[in-house]
Every structure is written in C-alpha cells, then in structure tokens.
Amino acid sequence: MGDAEIIPIGTRGRPGRGTGKQPSSAARGLAPGGKPKPAARKPGPSRAGVAPKTPTRDHSPDPVIETDPPAEPAVDPTGSPAIEGAPVLDAPAASRATLSPATTKNRNPLGGIPSKDWLAAFQHAAREVFGEQWEPQLARFLAFLRRRVTGDYVVDEYGFDQEVTQRFFMAALRPIAEKWFRIEVRGIDNIPSDGGALVVSNHSGTVPVDGLMTMVSIHDHTGRFLRPLGADLVFQMPIVSSLARKGGATLACSEDAERMLRGGELVGVWPEGFKGIGKPYADRYKLQRFGRGGFVSAALRTGVPIVPLAVVGAEEIYPLVGNIPGLARILGVPYIPITPFFPLLGPLGLVPLPSKWLLEFGEPIRTDDYDGAAGDDPMLVFNVTDQVRETIQQTLYSLLMQRESVFR
Amino acid sequence: MAGGGKVVLVTGVSRDLGRKFARAVALEPGVSRVIGVDVVPPRGDMGDVSFVRADIRNPVIAKVIAKEDVDTVVHMSVIATPGSAGGRNTMKELNVIGTMQLLAACQKAPGLQHLIVKSTTTVYGASNRDPAMFTEDMEPRRAPRAGYAKDVAEIEGYVRGFARRRPDVRVTLLRAANVIGPQVLSPITSYFRLPILPTVLGYDARLQFLHQHDLLGVLRHSVNADVHGTFNIAGDGIMMLSQAARRLQRPTVPMPGFAVGNLGSFLRSARVADFSPEQLSFLTYGRGVDTTRMREVLGFSPRFTTAEAFADFGKSLPTTGGRSARVLAGISQQLPDPGTVRGSSADRQPGRQSGQQSGLAEIGPGGLRRG
Numbered sequence: 022m023g024d025a026e027i028i029p030i031g032t033r034g035r036p037g038r039g040t041g042k043q044p045s046s047a048a049r050g051l052a053p054g055g056k057p058k059p060a061a062r063k064p065g066p067s068r069a070g071v072a073p074k075t076p077t078r079d080h081s082p083d084p085v086i087e088t089d090p091p092a093e094p095a096v097d098p099t100g101s102p103a104i105e106g107a108p109v110l111d112a113p114a115a116s117r118a119t120l121s122p123a124t125t126k127n128r129n130p131l132g133g134i135p136s137k138d139w140l141a142a143f144q145h146a147a148r149e150v151f152g153e154q155w156e157p158q159l160a161r162f163l164a165f166l167r168r169r170v171t172g173d174y175v176v177d178e179y180g181f182d183q184e185v186t187q188r189f190f191m192a193a194l195r196p197i198a199e200k201w202f203r204i205e206v207r208g209i210d211n212i213p214s215d216g217g218a219l220v221v222s223n224h225s226g227t228v229p230v231d232g233l234m235t236m237v238s239i240h241d242h243t244g245r246f247l248r249p250l251g252a253d254l255v256f257q258m259p260i261v262s263s264l265a266r267k268g269g270a271t272l273a274c275s276e277d278a279e280r281m282l283r284g285g286e287l288v289g290v291w292p293e294g295f296k297g298i299g300k301p302y303a304d305r306y307k308l309q310r311f312g313r314g315g316f317v318s319a320a321l322r323t324g325v326p327i328v329p330l331a332v333v334g335a336e337e338i339y340p341l342v343g344n345i346p347g348l349a350r351i352l353g354v355p356y357i358p359i360t361p362f363f364p365l366l367g368p369l370g371l372v373p374l375p376s377k378w379l380l381e382f383g384e385p386i387r388t389d390d391y392d393g394a395a396g397d398d399p400m401l402v403f404n405v406t407d408q409v410r411e412t413i414q415q416t417l418y419s420l421l422m423q424r425e426s427v428f429r
Numbered sequence: 430m431a432g433g434g435k436v437v438l439v440t441g442v443s444r445d446l447g448r449k450f451a452r453a454v455a456l457e458p459g460v461s462r463v464i465g466v467d468v469v470p471p472r473g474d475m476g477d478v479s480f481v482r483a484d485i486r487n488p489v490i491a492k493v494i495a496k497e498d499v500d501t502v503v504h505m506s507v508i509a510t511p512g513s514a515g516g517r518n519t520m521k522e523l524n525v526i527g528t529m530q531l532l533a534a535c536q537k538a539p540g541l542q543h544l545i546v547k548s549t550t551t552v553y554g555a556s557n558r559d560p561a562m563f564t565e566d567m568e569p570r571r572a573p574r575a576g577y578a579k580d581v582a583e584i585e586g587y588v589r590g591f592a593r594r595r596p597d598v599r600v601t602l603l604r605a606a607n608v609i610g611p612q613v614l615s616p617i618t619s620y621f622r623l624p625i626l627p628t629v630l631g632y633d634a635r636l637q638f639l640h641q642h643d644l645l646g647v648l649r650h651s652v653n654a655d656v657h658g659t660f661n662i663a664g665d666g667i668m669m670l671s672q673a674a675r676r677l678q679r680p681t682v683p684m685p686g687f688a689v690g691n692l693g694s695f696l697r698s699a700r701v702a703d704f705s706p707e708q709l710s711f712l713t714y715g716r717g718v719d720t721t722r723m724r725e726v727l728g729f730s731p732r733f734t735t736a737e738a739f740a741d742f743g744k745s746l747p748t749t750g751g752r753s754a755r756v757l758a759g760i761s762q763q764l765p766d767p768g769t770v771r772g773s774s775a776d777r778q779p780g781r782q783s784g785q786q787s788g789l790a791e792i793g794p795g796g797l798r799r800g
Contacts, residue, residue, distance in 0.1 A: 156764060159764060160761060160764040163757060163760060163761045163764065164761065166757055167754065167757045167758065167761060169675075170675060170751075170753050170754045170757060171675055171676065171678070171751075171754050172671075172672040172673065172674070172675030172676035173676075174672070175666070175736075176635075176667055176668070176669055176672070177667065178561055178562055178635075178666075178667050178717055179561045180561075180633070180635050180667065180669060180715075182669075253557050253558045256557040256558075256714070257557040258631075259629075259630055259631025259632055260630075260631035261631075262557065262631065262632055262633075263631060263632055263633035266633065266635070267633070271561045272557075272558065272559070272560060272561065274558075274560050276560040276561075276562075276564075276567070277560045277561050277562075280560075280561065280562060
C-alpha cells in the first residue's frame with residue numbers, strides 16, 4: 022500500500038508509475054494540472070528513501086522544469102539543480118513561458134559559465150589570497166614554482182635548501198611554535214649576529230620537536246638559520262633523511278661540526294641525544310650525560326662561542342610513561358614510546374599536548390682564549406662540558422620556578 | 430730522448446677518455462713522445478700517439494717502459510663496469526692484477542720520475558654515517574666489500590705501497606668525482622640516460638660531477654705540475670638527485686631501495702644500462718668531497734661547476750618529461766614582468782629565460798625524441 026505513493030523518475034511528467042495502469046489517486050494529486058491535496062504530502066517525509074523526491078515534485082513543478090536551462094548551472098554546477106535551485110529561480114517568472122523544457126543535454130555543469138565569469142572568479146580569488154597587488158605576487162609565486170620544477174635553485178654542500186626551508190618548512194612550523202606552544206624566547210641577544218657559534222640545548226619530548234621549534238624561534242628572532250647536527254639514525258630513515266638535509270641538518274660528527282663552524286654557521290647540537298628525548302616522564306628536566314664532549318672539542322678547535330640553551334615545555338608534549346624495548350630492538354630504533362594517549366587513541370595520540378614553552382639562551386661561553394691544541398686536552402674538554410651542562414641545568418630549574426603551570 | 434721532453438706512457442687508450450687524453454698530452458710543449466698501451470687497439474684517431482698493443486697484466490709492459498725510456502706513467506685503465514670488460518672476473522683481473530703488474534714494472538724502471546693514477550671518489554663509499562664532505566685523509570665509513578669500490582681501494586693500496594718503496598718517484602693519485610659529459614659512457618651517465626629515473630624512496634642523494642674536459646685538464650696539469658699526493662677532483666657545488674632529475678626534465682619513480690637494486694641488476698642483465706651495484710648506495714646517500722687541496726696544493730681549478738657540467742651533459746639528451754614546467758612557463762608569460770618583481774634575480778628577462786637557464790630552455794620545448 023505504501024508503494025503506491027512512490028513516484029519514479031522518467032515518467033515524462035505524467036503521474037503514475039509508467040506501467041500503463043491508471044495513476045493512483047495520490048499520484049494524480051501531484052500532477053501539474055491537478056489540485057494540490059495536502060494528504061499526498063504527508064506520507065513523503067515519513068519514509069526515508071522516498072523523502073527527497075516527493076517534496077521536489079510537490080513544490081510547484083513549473084519553475085523547476087521550465088527555468089532550468091538558462092541560469093541553473095551557474096548557481097550550482099555540481100549539485101542536483103532541480104531540488105535546490107527551484108526556489109531561487111522563482112524570480113525571473115517572465116521568462117518562464119518562452120523557454121523550452123529542460124532536458125539532460127542542457128545540464129552540462131560547465132557549459133553555462135562564460136569564460137568572463139571564470140576570469141572574474143579567478144581574479145577575485147587571487148585578490149583574496151595575494152591582496153590588491155595580486156599580479157606581481159602571483160608572478161613571484163609562479164616564478165618560485167618554476168624554479169622548483171626546473172631545478173633552478175642551489176643547495177649548499179650539506180644539501181641545505183634555503184629557499185624551501187624559508188618558504189615552506191618555517192612557514193609550516195611557525196603557527197605551531199606561536200599558537201600551539203606559545204613559545205617565549207629570552208636572551209636572544211646572546212646569539213651572535215654573525216660568525217660561527219654553537220648552540221647547545223637540552224633534549225626532551227620523545228619526538229625531537231624541540232629541535233624544530235628552536236630552529237623556527239632562532240630564525241624568526243635573529244634571521245639566522247640554525248644548522249642542527251643529527252644522529253646517524255636520522256640519515257638512515259627514509260623521508261626524514263631527505264627532509265633533514267634540505268632543512269640544513271648534517272651528521273653529528275666532528276668533521277661536519279668543525280667544517281660548519283669554520284664556515285661561520287650557527288650550529289645546534291643536542292648532546293643528550295636519544296637518552297634525552299627517550300627518558301621517562303618521571304625524569305623530566307634532569308639532564309642526561311652530555312655525550313663524550315665532542316661538541317666542546319669542536320668548539321675549542323674552531324674557537325667559536327658556546328651558547329647554552331634551556332628549553333622548558335618540551336618535556337610535557339608527549340609524556341613518556343612506557344617503552345617497548347623488544348619491538349624497538351627489532352625495528353632498530355632506540356625506543357618505542359608509550360604515552361598516555363599514543364597507542365591508545367591511535368593517530369590522535371600523536372597530537373602533542375599544548376604545553377607552554379620557554380626558551381632561554383644563556384651567556385655565551387667563550388672558547389677563543391684557548392689555543393688550538395685545547396681541543397685535544399680531555400680534562401679541559403670534560404670541564405667545559407660540565408660547565409655547559411651545569412649552566413643549562415640551573416637555567417632549567419629557574420625557568421621551572423617561574424613557570425605558572427605546564428599549560429600557561 | 431729527442432729534445433729532452435717527457436716520454437709519457439698512457440694505459441687504457443682504447444677507451445674514449447684515455448685516447449682523448451693521450452692525444453691532448455701529445456700536444457703539450459714539454460712532452461716529446463706519448464705511448465699508448467692497451468689490449469685492444471683504439472677505435473678513433475690517435476694523432477701523434479704511438480700505440481703499443483700490450484697487456485698490462487703480463488710482464489711485457491716492463492719491457493716497453495724500459496725500452497722507450499718512459500719517465501711519466503699515467504694509469505687510466507681502471508674499469509668501472511663489468512659490462513664493458515666482459516664480466517666481473519675479467520674486470521677485477523684487469524683492474525687489480527693489471528695495476529700490480531704495471532706498478533711492478535714501474536718499480537724496476539730506474540728512469541721513472543712520475544706516476545699518475547686516475548682513481549675515483551667511489552673509494553669513500555656512501556652511507557648514512559658519512560661526513561658531508563670527505564677530505565683526502567678520510568677513510569670510508571664502511572669498507573667496500575665487493576665490486577668497483579673494492580677494486581679501487583685495493584689499487585690505491587698498491588699505489589701507496591709503490592710510493593713507499595720508490596720515494597724518488599712523484600706519485601699523484603687523482604680521485605675524480607663522477608665524470609660526466611655528452612660522450613661519456615659510465616654507470617652514472619647511463620643512469621641519467623634512462624627515460625624514467627628510478628630513485629630510492631625517501632632519500633635524496635647529494636651529487637658532485639666532474640666534466641670530462643676538466644678530467645683531461647687535471648691529468649694534463651698533473652703531468653706538468655711538480656706536486657705529489659692524493660687529491661679529490663670535482664666541480665664546485667653540490668646537486669641533489671631530485672634537482673638533477675628536474676633539470677633534465679625526467680620523470681622520477683621513487684621506489685624502495687631493494688626494488689631499485691633489483692631493477693638495476695635487471696637493467697644490467699638486459700644490457701639497457703650499465704648499472705653497478707655500488708651505485709645503489711650512491712643514489713641513496715650520495716657523496717661530497719672537499720676540493721680544497723686540489724685548488725691550493727695541486728693548483729688546478731675546474732672550468733665547469735657541478736651544475737654547469739650537468740647542464741652540458743643534459744643538453745645532448747632528449748627530454749621525456751617536464752610538462753608541468755612548460756605549463757608554468759606558459760602561465761607566467763601571461764602575467765606581467767616577473768623579472769622586475771623577483772628582485773634578487775632581476776637580471777632575467779620577463780617571460781623568457783636568459784643566462785644560465787637558457788641551456789634548460791633549449792631542452793624544454795625541443796621535444797626531439799629518439800625514435
């Protein structure tokens with residue numbers, strides 16, 4: 022009995038089911054000439070599958086059929102025009118009589134839009150994106166794209182691609198630094214404006230996000246690029262390795278460190294390494310062993326200042342509460358982290374907690390007073406290493422005292 | 430001998446670079462006579478070079494050196510690919526045993542003053558633990574276990590031994606980066622001649638090239654120069670593999686490392702490209718060498734940078750991709766003068782490139798495909 026009210030498509034506007042039989046009384050009520058019966062409307066919404074069709078026919082069918090072709094596609098080229106467009110198009114009622122009925126041929130979604138409109142829309146969009154000076158802006162952007170596509174750019178000997186780092190990596194990381202972690206930078210004047218320097222930082226946070234955030238903060242405040250030194254695991258992992266080289270990183274070995282420092286670069290090093298980022302949450306802000314002091318001998322040999330950096334906030338982004346050593350050994354990585362959210366919430370657990378970050382650059386430790394052979398004196402190297410470590414640890418404690426809470 | 434000029438013996442003249450070098454060095458003013466040695470006669474024109482058909486793997490070479498009173502030996506017959514030699518065993522035999530015999534003959538030659546060996550930067554290997562730039566006194570992070578790299582490492586060992594035993598002979602070991610040029614046939618050029626470049630997914634190798642012109646230049650230079658030691662020879666600058674593929678306008682297919690290796694051995698067995706096994710790690714991690722010693726001690730500076738050498742090589746290749754580059758070029762011609770906008774590179778003409786990019790433009794719309 023319910024089936025009797027379904028009005029199938031393809032009956033050329035005639036009411037009924039197209040079976041040659043007499044249309045049902047409900048269908049006759051829907052026909053254009055027929056008088057609208059309120060009873061016919063009711064069963065429609067009650068049945069989910071039928072609902073979209075019934076109101077369509079129901080809703081004064083003449084404008085739908087007759088005024089379709091002229092303006093319909095311009096309003097909504099992709100959607101189904103007959104349903105949504107009808108009420109809008111009631112206005113040009115005068116043209117109704119002159120136009121022929123719509124057929125599917127006329128419904129080419131793109132056919133109806135004149136190229137002038139396309140151009141206007143494009144110009145409008147360009148103005149929205151690039152501002153009033155959109156033409157030179159767009160030209161500049163296209164020139165950038167062309168340089169990328171034709172390979173017409175330079176990389177330095179470590180594979181650092183300054184253009185893509187500045188335009189892409191930094192731009193992508195900046196909102197995270199400013200909006201998500203709300204990084205506050207102190208003592209930025211301690212970074213020399215030119216010449217080689219070695220920034221030594223604590224390392225934390227399960228995933229080395231602190232390195233990326235330090236790079237962005239230093240670039241935004243001083244305009245210099247921090248050149249991080251990465252473990253060989255970084256250059257072993259696919260994708261990470263090519264991104265690291267493009268972003269300016271190189272292998273943490275004495276040859277590369279000294280070469281970069283001699284070349285006047287600002288080099289960043291995280292001597293705790295995996296011991297630092299992979300330490301449990303309970304050990305937060307406790308500095309681990311500072312490697313073997315290789316960074317100090319590199320600085321001593323090249324005579325560049327060492328700038329200690331204390332990062333507060335990175336410990337809380339992924340609180341590491343567990344580890345799967347067996348799986349880590351199989352995969353050849355230092356640890357498999359378990360955080361309160363990570364395996365539990367799946368990919369959602371990868372979102373770092375929005376802790377408030379403080380970066381404090383300390384007073385530079387000068388090394389140019391020592392002579393060239395000082396880098397080979399192990400006792401001096403250990404002493405300077407301890408001095409840097411103590412400075413960072415003390416700065417961490419004082420920053421933690423000043424911090425109101427983890428997230429504020 | 431005549432005129433007191435140098436008598437130069439060049440090995441490996443049957444191959445293109447050896448023959449060209451022998452011809453070029455014969456024109457040098459200080460050189461009176463050039464003798465080319467190889468197992469097969471050279472195909473091209475030898476000019477003033479006198480060819481001696483001899484195998485450096487047997488002691489005949491000692492007689493040649495003694496009879497001709499050779500004072501400079503240039504060893505160029507280290508073969509990079511098994512394909513050209515006829516199998517890996519022959520290649521190893523030619524490379525290692527040939528060098529041993531040659532050095533034994535040199536040791537017995539009292540008149541010898543100078544030995545120049547063309548080696549390669551392949552001895553440094555390629556791994557994720559490499560420093561960014563190798564200097565001459567660095568060792569490979571992983572000792573090569575097979576193939577060309579091992580041959581070269583052994584050859585260099587014998588050369589060092591020779592230098593110890595004959596301190597009166599100046600020994601110059603030239604470690605050349607990948608030689609590239611329009612006519613060069615080598616593993617790396619045959620790789621770039623593939624219509625679609627397989628790359629290792631997630632890695633981007635750093636490459637350095639040496640133009641063939643500069644290889645000949647540095648060999649000529651070291652025949653005349655009074656220096657000895659080991660030198661890295663490479664063009665200035667670094668290029669990423671992705672960048673090189675874009676400059677050639679070749680599409681790339683990133684695939685996992687083992688797949689690239691399998692494809693490489695398939696291409697080698699199908700004789701499509703002379704893909705060498707150690708090329709896989711090179712295309713994964715790349716390699717850079719420091720050329721400070723080349724400039725300051727050897728006193729040579731290459732005419733082509735890495736990018737220029739590669740552009741010169743790319744000029745001869747038909748393009749197989751680059752549609753997006755052409756589309757972008759078309760769009761930017763519609764827009765007003767990007768040249769004035771760009772600021773830093775304002776010297777370029779609007780719409781149409783000039784200067785160093787012109788080489789690329791010639792490749793671009795040409796579309797001259799090989800049959």
